């Protein structure tokens with residue numbers, strides 16, 4: 001067991017730390033304020049090869065491993081969780097299932113689009129009545145000649161109103177329950193595809209979340225991803241990988257908040273001393289640091305296991321659960337250390353706290369992660 005990052009991973013971290021400091025940090029507060037999609041930075045992330053970083057070189061990607069992707073998301077999220085989320089969704093929830101389950105034709109067509117072609121990807125599973133219980137989706141796809149006709153709607157879709165390529169789950173045989181769910185690759189240009197409501201959210205304002213509506217949407221037969229009826233398994237497997245991305249995002253938020261708190265408490269003087277000199281402050285910072293170190297080990301372990309081709313369902317859930325709860329605790333405690341200033345928009349703490357909350361909810365709530373972990377503990 002080696003706890004050191006390779007030279008390549010260190011270089012990727014350094015590249016992303018520089019990018020985050022120079023390009024992401026300066027616009028993070030403005031992105032939160034306006035809710036504008038950080039388009040220029042996403043374009044630059046395409047230039048850097050971060051969008052679709054794990055896609056093999058033959059399809060236009062950087063051919064990196066899941067740990068590299070996690071490091072990128074972690075670094076970006078230290079300053080802007082929205083940017084981290086856009087990348088995590090593109091890489092983990094769109095490129096990854098196409099790479100893992102796509103035919104050679106699908107990979108040749110879509111992966112270059114999602115890398116060198118600069119098209120953004122999204123993942124459509126959640127519906128109004130199918131959230132934690134994703135098996136209850138009602139979106140249907142019926143085979144008519146050489147294409148499927150898709151009807152239904154998906155909600156809360158990250159990258160929803162900027163994406164071009166969507167991995168969508170729909171019932172192809174309602175009588176079969178989860179075995180009747182199939183996955184599809186849908187382009188926003190397909191007839192019958194439309195974007196519905198844009199969500200106004202508590203945080204993550206730069207991450208575009210929207211409803212996606214399919215009205216007699218024409219999906220070519222060859223765009224089925226994986227075999228008919230295997231969609232639910234593809235969704236669950238994709239979410240296993242996606243959870244590493246959310247763990248990395250939450251870890252980055254926590255580390256970012258800790259960095260801010262360390263700097264602030266060293267400079268803020270009350271009762272004649274920097275507040276960092278109070279033992280209460282030091283102990284709280286120590287707990288925050290400890291959680292970040294533990295979260296990093298959990299996240300990197302899951303990423304390395306994925307890269308090794310091992311089963312990592314439980315490890316990804318553990319990383320996601322721990323890091324998201326730690327991000328929420330850390331941002332709350334860090335804000336407290338800023339006192340009244342922390343509650344204002346002059347400092348990033350209130351944004352970080354709002355952004356942290358979503359990591360306990362999407363890609364499976366904390367309760368769902370506990371279901372996944374306990375189901376893999378040999379209790380039954």
Ligand SMILES: Cc1cc2nc3c(=O)[nH]c(=O)nc-3n(C[C@H](O)[C@H](O)[C@H](O)COP(=O)(O)OP(=O)(O)OC[C@H]3O[C@@H](n4cnc5c(N)ncnc54)[C@H](O)[C@@H]3O)c2cc1C
Pocket residue numbers: 089122123124125126130131132133155156157158159201204209358361362363364365366367368
């Ligand atoms: C900003 C944002 C971005 C998102 N991005 C995407 C995306 O890109 N693609 C996509 O498909 N979805 C996306 N989602 C949807 C997200 O994954 C769901 O919101 C999440 O899975 C929870 O589903 P729900 O909101 O329906 O809550 P519910 O399932 O209704 O849950 C409500 C509460 O009940 C609890 N609960 C439910 N079942 C159980 C149980 N068995 N035991 C104990 N407690 C339980 C939950 O933990 C939660 O606390 C996004 C959501 C948001 C807010």
